[in-house]
Amino acid sequence: MTEKVVAAPAPRSPNATGLTEGAGDGVRCLPSPDKAQAPMGRRGVTVFLDFGRSKIFAVTDGSDVVFNNLTELVERLRPVVIVLDSLPGKLQNMAAELAKTGIVFLRLKDLKKLSEERKSNGLKKSDENDVVVLKTLFLRNSDDFRPLFETPEELTVRELTEEWATFTLLKKTSKQKRTATNHPLAIKAHRTVQNIADEFSEEIHREAMKLPLYRQTFERLGLKGPTLAYLLSHDGWALKTLSREKLVFRFQMTGRRKHRKRNTRSRLLIMLAMSTVLNKHSRYYEIYQRYFERFKTEGDNGKKAYWKAILRVAERILRDLHSLAKNTKQTPDT
Secondary structure (H helix, E strand, C coil): CCCCCCCCCCCCCHHHCCCCCCCCCCCEEEECCCCCCCCCCCCCEEEEEEECCCCEEEECCCEEEEECCHHHHHHHHCEEEEEECCCCHHHHHHHHHHHCCCCEEEEECCCHHHHHHHHHCCCCCCHHHHHHHHHHHHHHCHHHEEECCCCHHHHHHHHHHHHHHHHHHHHHHHHHHHHHCCCHHHHHHHHHHHHHHHHHHHHHHHHHCCCHHHHHHHHHHCCCCHHHHHHHHHHHHHHHHCCHHHHHHHCCCCCCCCCCCCCHHHHHHHHHHHHHHHCCCCCHHHHHHHHHHHHHHCCCCHHHHHHHHHHHHHHHHHHHHHHHHHCCCCCCCC
């Protein structure tokens, strides 16, 4: 297919951190009132951090520290494990390089837990509070966290697919503008964005082939492209660890979405299904035809039958990806 398309300690109050400005080295040391400050630079440190607009708020076992950037944090604390809620896109390349030095990045699986824990403790949202709550959650149940990525290559693909998604949106907008006017600049803008999006697609495929699951999917299922690469680089861990039933809910493949927007992974999975049908994929187009005719026979109009059949194809792709990730036999389609 060608596609372009142990109970944890209670969190401290906001005023319990004792923020004090340090010397002019860009670092503020925030001594914890109940623990001695841990020696800076010792190895084996687990660091919990939250990214502010221009600072990084970090918590270790014995101290709270604010840094200007991630490089400064690593040089001063020498962490072995970095625990965070999410990683800004602009830092993904740096995280990939740091991973090569042996640093493990762990990310909170469900970001809702952070806000729920903060509310249950009566804390206001702030970078200082979020990093303390993050540590509390980790000490309570480390299973709520997963590796940010398994290999640096996975993070590279993730970054590329996020850039691709940006240009895909620009491509859609430029096409709309191109339709509305024949001005030479509008035409040039559309062609430029189209070419950049195409270059991203080709580069993403090359890089994604370094990921075992993507390569298997390409070789065994005949699927490829940035949409697939996005799903596997962002949700490969879920495909490998979650049950099929949990995946169905994660990708919002059950129930009607009348009042709730679909999440990004759900929309991309549907886009992938649409692409297989459009390109008459030997495996999935047959599934689409079968369900389309069935829904038409049941009385659905063409548009509704098409949509319901596309969702069935999306479900089947999800099942196939899950089976490949689990390295188990395919289950016959029903």
